[in-house]
Amino acid sequence: MNYEFIKKIEELLNNKHPFVISTITKFIGSTPRQTGTKMITYLNQQGSAIFGTIGGGKLEFEVTRDAAQMIEKNGISTIKEYSLDESHGMSCGGTVEVFHEITNKQNDLYIFGAGHVGQALSRALTGGPFTIHVIDERSEWALSEKIPESIVRHNIQWDKFTASAKWDGDTTFVVVMTHDHKYDTQIVEDILKRKSRYLGLMGSKNKWSSSKNYLLNKNISETCLNSVICPIGDKRLGQTPTEIAIGIAAQLLSLLNKSK
Secondary structure, rough: OOHHHHHHHHHHHHHHEEEEEEEEOOOOOOOOOOOOOOEEEEEEEEEEOOOOOOOOOHHHHHHHHHHHHHHOOOOEEEEEEEEEOOHOOOOOOOOOOEEEEEEEOEEEEEEEOOOOHHHHHHOOOOOEEEEEEOOOOOOHHHHHOOOOOOOOOOOOOHHHHHHHOOOHHEEEEEOOOOOHHHHHHHHHHHOOOOOOOOOEEOOHHHHHHHHHHHHHHHOOOHHOOOOOOOOOOOOHHHHOOOHHHHHHHHHHHHHHHHOO
């Protein structure tokens, strides 16, 4: 891996751009490049872009196409075999095995409520695989020094935030834990109209039963409501804000890594 290739990876990492490193891991017969050859695929305003080359021609086109789709669909790293015969527009006659390694995937975690548990959850997941957003209209909580500097803070009413937020359902995780049960239910109602990979509500079974009845009366289906996780976390770990936060963090990480 040469210096320019490493510099490009560093640039993409610093800019938080997801990208795919495609590496030839095996070849059979005649192929344009050898084992270990690498290429980077990433997305820009013009569509997909590459850095380096894996051999040009139809092979490079197919590899770039597959890598771009992985980024767009938030896919997982995978190995794929490509044929270089005439049916694929190539005359080399060999086959190439390519490892597509997706890197720098961004998963957004929105924590509605910067109370004691919200702050503890932001600390527990700092440095992990989430870009963490904390939303709270109360400035003394949203701007608290107990929230790590790396966390994105939104000192704004929840409805004003969701009105302008950009959502990618496959990479969006939402935890609702505001200071007002009415707000919690309204936020859950709003998020259910969108798409998210995880929607958790902090509270008891009785709280969820009350919220669920309200949402059913708002014509939200039972199937849709069954996607909401409530209670969240693991009560066996304890009841302090830190213990509750650790349980929620474990739940989020377990789901995130389930498909890997």
